[in-house]
Amino acid sequence: MKVVLRNPDREVDVAGDRLVREVLTELAIDPDTVLVIRSGELLTRHDPVGDADKLEVRPVISGGAG
Amino acid sequence: MNCTRCGGHAVVELRRHNAAFCGDCFQGVFRNQVARAIDQYDMVGADDRILVAVSGGKDSLALWDVLLEAGYRADGLYLGLGIGAYSDRSHERTAAFADARDAQLRTIDLAQEQGFDIPLAGRKGARSSCAVCGLSKRYLFNRAALEGGYDVVATGHNLDDEAATLLGNTLRWNVEYIARQSPVLPAADGLVRKVKPLHRLTELETAAYAFLRGIDYVVEECPLVAGNTQLRYKESMNAIEARSPGAKTQFFLGYLDRGMPIFRTAQDAVSLTPCARCAQPTTGTYCAFCRARAQILGERLTPAATTEDPRDLASELSDEVLPSEIFGEPADAR
Numbered sequence: 001m002k003v004v005l006r007n008p009d010r011e012v013d014v015a016g017d018r019l020v021r022e023v024l025t026e027l028a029i030d031p032d033t034v035l036v037i038r039s040g041e042l043l044t045r046h047d048p049v050g051d052a053d054k055l056e057v058r059p060v061i062s063g064g065a066g
Numbered sequence: 067m068n069c070t071r072c073g074g075h076a077v078v079e080l081r082r083h084n085a086a087f088c089g090d091c092f093q094g095v096f097r098n099q100v101a102r103a104i105d106q107y108d109m110v111g112a113d114d115r116i117l118v119a120v121s122g123g124k125d126s127l128a129l130w131d132v133l134l135e136a137g138y139r140a141d142g143l144y145l146g147l148g149i150g151a152y153s154d155r156s157h158e159r160t161a162a163f164a165d166a167r168d169a170q171l172r173t174i175d176l177a178q179e180q181g182f183d184i185p186l187a188g189r190k191g192a193r194s195s196c197a198v199c200g201l202s203k204r205y206l207f208n209r210a211a212l213e214g215g216y217d218v219v220a221t222g223h224n225l226d227d228e229a230a231t232l233l234g235n236t237l238r239w240n241v242e243y244i245a246r247q248s249p250v251l252p253a254a255d256g257l258v259r260k261v262k263p264l265h266r267l268t269e270l271e272t273a274a275y276a277f278l279r280g281i282d283y284v285v286e287e288c289p290l291v292a293g294n295t296q297l298r299y300k301e302s303m304n305a306i307e308a309r310s311p312g313a314k315t316q317f318f319l320g321y322l323d324r325g326m327p328i329f330r331t332a333q334d335a336v337s338l339t340p341c342a343r344c345a346q347p348t349t350g351t352y353c354a355f356c357r358a359r360a361q362i363l364g365e366r367l368t369p370a371a372t373t374e375d376p377r378d379l380a381s382e383l384s385d386e387v388l389p390s391e392i393f394g395e396p397a398d399a400r
Contacts, residue, residue: 007287030308032081035273042077042277044086046067058285060273061226061300062123 002054003027016051023049027057034059071095078274081311089278096275099266100132107250109261114217116140119207120163120171122156122284124276125222127163129264131279133220134167140220143210145203146175148183149290156284163281172214174206182362188290191362195290198358205355209346211258218253223262226269229318230299245329249322255338256347266319342369 001016003023014023020043024031031045037056038049049055067076069088076086087095103109110116116133120126120142133140144160147153157173164171177183180202187202188195211219228247235243253259264272276283291297306313338347343356352360352367360367 006285030304032268032270032307032311033304035270035277037277042089042274044067044076044079046079058273059287060124060269061297061304062125062269062287062291 001049001051004054004056006056006058016049016053018049019045020047020049020055021045023055024057029057033061077278078271080271082268082307082315084311093275093278096267096271097132097136099271100129100263101136103249103263103266104261107248107261109250109263110138110218110220112138114139115215117172117207117211117214117216117219118142119203119219119221120144120160121222122159122163123222124273124281124283125224125227125264125269127160127222127281127283128272128276128279129220129222130163130169131167131276131281133263134169141170141172141214141216143172143174143207145206146173146177147199147202148175148177149185149288152284152286152289155286159282159284172210174210176202176206179206180359182359184290187358187362190364191358193358194294196294196296198362199290201355201358205346205353208258208260212256216258218259218261220261220263222264222272224264224267224269224272225314225318226300226303227296228262228265229303229314230296232318232321233299233303234295241329244321245326247321248326254347268314343367345370 001014001023003012003014004010005012005027012027014026016023020036021031024034024036024045035056035058036043036045036047037058038053043049043055067079067086068074069076069091070085071091071094072088074088074091077089078092079086116138118126118130118133118140120130121144130140130142142160142164144157146157161171163169182190184195184199184202187193187198191198193201207219207221210216228249232244232247235247249262249265251257251260267275303314303317336349338349340346341348341353341356342351343360344353346353348354356367359365
């Protein structure tokens, strides 16, 4: 499964056919600090993801500038 | 996972509320939280003209969206910071948002108006680029609101921003700053009212709302923000929140309910005098913005050439920041 990470943008391969929270745990990402997006839809950490899925993991934290 | 309200498929989980919501119900919850904040602190009236400080990020565009949807008279103000392609993209997203909603967007270019941009400030000034950025925004938003006849400036500060700022000020026991950390700063002579209608909502919630509303916000982080103190405090708060959901909420909203009245009682009123250069109210001879600007540009600060009483100018031109913001408040830099 492809996972697109942001800031900086990059793509990693991880195993699918499990729950979002398990993917995030493997990537050492706190689920309360990201949106997980699949095909334009938000996922919660309890949703299952398949091996053929492509996820975007979008951080929500901002440092204050901009 | 099902929606706590309607039983449909949940797309947003809010661990701090032990709840989850479908997209429609979540948007309702979000709007209700903004309305509750506005009502609780009497932030804006139905006929008020609101100037929303917009950056192109999720928070400010979500705020502008909610206010427009609720029928408020809300215009946007974008400040061009000169941070290369990042600023270009931020302006493009903000302008596209305004065009799609037929909303009015005002734009100020920091370099054109003041002779410096944020990267230059980071290289030449004694303050961090984030500190000058925050100072410039507070100063110029306030002035633009007064000159444009707006009743209030609204900013997109969220619960995470406020909790991180409170943590930073508490670690230093900056009691004056703590006492003034409020979701609403009332108008005073030369100071327009400032409100933070998103202070009850987390970053996760503002990001989810912006996504569900189809808002094309800037996801990338400011390239100058690495090492930002505010960011470190947020990460610390997130570490606590991960083990104790609701801790951020209890910390900040608990402060507003039970801490702020105590800190405010302990503070003496600060007297303001006109800045000798720009005539805006300050606690010193020159205001923080004029001092920072002179330092960045290598200019010597001298009183503005005028035959008028600067105290009269102060009430006419009026643009400054609160005393709490004058001496380099380190973290509140949105």
